[in-house]
Amino acid sequence: MDTAAFILVACFVFGFGLLSRRLAESPLTPPLAFVGLGVLFGPWGLNWLHLSAEHGVMHVLAELTLILVLFGDAARIDLSALRRELGLPVRLLAIGMPLTIFLGTVAAKWLFPELRWLEAAVLGAVLAPTDAALGQAVVSNPGVPTRVRQALNVESGLNDGIVLPVVLVFAALASMGAEMTRSASEWARFAAIQVTLGPLAGFAVAWVGSKLLKWSTAKEWIQPPFERLTGLALALLAFACAEHVGGNGFIAAFVAGMMLGQWTRGRCAWLYDFLEAEGQLLMLLVFLAFGASFAAPALESASWRTVTYAVLSLTVIRMVPVAIAMLGTGLRPPTVLFLGWFGPRGLASILFGILVLNEADLPHEALIFQLVMLTVLFSVVGHGISAASLARRYAAMAADREHCPEEHRAVMEHPLRARD
Numbered sequence: 001m002d003t004a005a006f007i008l009v010a011c012f013v014f015g016f017g018l019l020s021r022r023l024a025e026s027p028l029t030p031p032l033a034f035v036g037l038g039v040l041f042g043p044w045g046l047n048w049l050h051l052s053a054e055h056g057v058m059h060v061l062a063e064l065t066l067i068l069v070l071f072g073d074a075a076r077i078d079l080s081a082l083r084r085e086l087g088l089p090v091r092l093l094a095i096g097m098p099l100t101i102f103l104g105t106v107a108a109k110w111l112f113p114e115l116r117w118l119e120a121a122v123l124g125a126v127l128a129p130t131d132a133a134l135g136q137a138v139v140s141n142p143g144v145p146t147r148v149r150q151a152l153n154v155e156s157g158l159n160d161g162i163v164l165p166v167v168l169v170f171a172a173l174a175s176m177g178a179e180m181t182r183s184a185s186e187w188a189r190f191a192a193i194q195v196t197l198g199p200l201a202g203f204a205v206a207w208v209g210s211k212l213l214k215w216s217t218a219k220e221w222i223q224p225p226f227e228r229l230t231g232l233a234l235a236l237l238a239f240a241c242a243e244h245v246g247g248n249g250f251i252a253a254f255v256a257g258m259m260l261g262q263w264t265r266g267r268c269a270w271l272y273d274f275l276e277a278e279g280q281l282l283m284l285l286v287f288l289a290f291g292a293s294f295a296a297p298a299l300e301s302a303s304w305r306t307v308t309y310a311v312l313s314l315t316v317i318r319m320v321p322v323a324i325a326m327l328g329t330g331l332r333p334p335t336v337l338f339l340g341w342f343g344p345r346g347l348a349s350i351l352f353g354i355l356v357l358n359e360a361d362l363p364h365e366a367l368i369f370q371l372v373m374l375t376v377l378f379s380v381v382g383h384g385i386s387a388a389s390l391a392r393r394y395a396a397m398a399a400d401r402e403h404c405p406e407e408h409r410a411v412m413e414h415p416l417r418a419r420d
Contacts (some may be wrong), residue, residue, distance in 0.1 A: 009288065012037055013281070024137065025388045031134055031287045031346060032384035035377070038291020049292040053135045058289055059358060065282040066351040070164070070254040071235035072279055073157040075261030087411060088151035089158070091325040092339075097159055099321030101166065107312050108371075111305045115364055118174035122360070123368050125167045126353055127313050127375055131346030132156035133283070134380060135387035135418075138342050143395025145407040148335060152342055160348035161254030165195040167352055168248060171360040197247025202255030205238040206380040209256075210263040222287055235258060250355075290376070291349055310375040314382065318343040330406040338394050344383040345376050 016023070016033060023033075041049040104124030108115055115123070132152050133140045139153045172194075213230060216222040222230075235253050242252030298306075319340030326336045353372035357365055401408045 002179070008041070009037070013284070024140075027385040027388060029134065029380075029384040029387065030138060030284055031380050034284045034287040035291035035295060035380050038288040038293070039295055040291075041288075042292030042296060044296040045168055048287075058293070058354070059212060060350050061282070061285060061289065062354045065279075065347070066250055066355070067235050067239050067253045067287050068279045068282060069347060069351070070161050070250055071231070071238070071257035074257035075231075077154055077157045077258070077261065079258065079262055087409075088147065088326070088329065088339075089154035091329070092155040093159055093162060094320065095325035096155075097128055097163065098380060099324060100317055101125050101163070103317045103321060104128065104313060107309060107317055111309050112364075112367065116171055116174065119362055119364055122132060122167065122170045122174055122338070122356060122362065123371060125163055125170055126356060126368070126372055127317075127345055127349055128163050128166075129160040129345075129348040129352070130156045130343040131348060131379075132342075132344070134344035134346045134383045135342045136393075137388040138391045141391040141395055143399065144391055147409050147411045148339065148398070148407055151339060155343075160190055160352075161251070161258070162353070163348075164250055164254065165248075167356065168178070168194055171356050171362070175361045185210040186219075192246040193246050195251060197245050198242045198249065198251035199247075199255045201242035201245060201247050202238045202252035202257075202334050203259055205234060205241055205252070206256040206259035206263065208213055209234045210260055213264060286347060287380070290373070294350075295377045296374040298370050299315050300375060301370060306374055306403055309371055310378050313345065313375045314343075314379055315341075329359065332398075332404060332407070334394065335404070335407055336398055340385070341390070342383065345379040349376050378411075 010032075016030065020030075038049065101121070101124040104127055105117070105120045108120035108123045109117060112120070130152070132155075135152075138144060139149050141149070209230070213222070213227075234256060238252040238256035238315055239249035243249040319337070322340040322343070323336050326339065331339075349372055353369050356362070357369050362368060398404045398407050
C-alpha cells in the first residue's frame with residue numbers, strides 16, 4: 001500500500017466513524033463499505049493495494065484477527081446461562097451446524113465431482129460458521145424479540161471456535177493423499193495433538209491469567225487502559241503457548257477466551273471495549289483486504305457452478321438445517337425463515353479459507369478458496385442490504401406477544417461483538 005492509499009484508508013475509517021450512527025440503519029454496513037473500498041483500491045480499481053493470501057502482511061493480519069475474534073467471541077458468551085436455557089442457540093449449534101456441514105459437503109461433491117469427499121467436507125466446514133456482524137442491524141434491533149436476536153448472536157459467537165477443529169481435521173485428512181511424506185497414522189497423530197494440546201494450553205493460560213487479574217484488581221494495582229491490553233496479551237499468550245508445545249494456537253485462543261469470560265464474568269467490560277475499538281479495526285481491515293484481493297477475482301472466474309454453490313450455501317444449505325433444528329420449538333414459520341436467512345458468512349470463513357490455503361496441501365485448494373470468497377462476497381452484499389429492512393419488517397410482525405409467545409420467551413442477553 002503506497003502513502004496515498006494509506007491516507008485514504010485512514011480518512012475513510014475516520015469519516016465512516018463520524019457517520020456510523022447515521023448509517024447504522026442503512027444498507028451500507030461497515031463490512032460492505034470496506035469491501036467496496038477494497039475493490040476501489042485493488043487491481044480492479046485504482047490499483048493501489050496488492051495483497052495475496054500468501055502475502056506476509058495478509059498472513060499476519062489474518063492470524064492476529066482470527067486470534068482476537070475467537071478469543072473475544074468466546075469470552076462474551078455466558079456458558080452458565082446457555083446451559084440453564086438450552087434453547088435456540090444450542091439447537092443451532094448441535095443440530096443446525098452439523099447438518100449445514102453435511103449438506104455443504106454433499107452439494108460441493110454434486111456440483112464439483114473433481115473434489116474428493118474430504119475436500120468437499122473442508123469446504124462445507126469452512127462455510128459453516130456465521131458472522132452476525134454482517135447483519136448487525138438484526139442483532140442490535142430492540143424490536144426483534146430478544147430470544148431471536150440472542151440465538152443469532154450466540155450462534156455466531158461460538159460456531160467459529162467449535163467448527164475450527166473440524167476444519168483442521170478435515171484439512172489434515174484431505175492432505176494425506178497430496179503429501180505422501182507422512183503416513184495415515186502420522187497425520188492422525190498430528191491432528192489429535194493439534195486439537196488436544198491447544199485446549200489444554202488455552203485452559204492453563206486463562207486460569208493463571210484470571211487469578212492474576214482478580215488479585216491485581218482486588219489490590220487496585222491495575223489501570224483501565226492496561227486492563228484492555230491484558231485481553232490482547234492473554235489471547236496472544238494462549239496462541240503462542242499452544243504453538244510452542246505442538247498444539248493449535250487458534251483453538252487455544254478460543255478456549256482461553258471462553259474460560260476467561262466465565263471466570264471473570266461481570267468484570268469483562270474492558271475486554272468488550274477492546275474488541276469494539278482495536279478488534280473492530282482489524283476486522284474491517286480484513287474486509288478491506290478481501291475487497292482488494294479476493295472479491296474481484298472470485299467474480300471474474302465465476303461460473304454457473306460456483307455461483308450456484310454460493311447461492312445454495314446462503315439459502316438451502318443454511319435454511320433446511322435451521323428448519324430441522326427448530327422443529328418442536330413452537331416458533332412461527334416467519335421466525336424460522338428469519339433465522340435461516342440471517343446466517344451470514346463473513347470474517348471466520350475468510351480467515352479459515354486463508355488458513356487452509358496457507359497450511360493445508362489440497363489438490364483443488366484454489367477452487368475451494370474461490371468458492372469461499374464468492375460465497376462471502378454474496379453474503380456481504382445480500383445480508384448487508386437486507387438486514388435493516390427485514391429486521392424492521394420482522395419486528396413489526398413479531399410485536400404481538402400473544403401470537404408469538406415462544407419468540408418472546410425471556411432469555412439472557414449476551415454482549416454483542418459490536419454493541420449499539
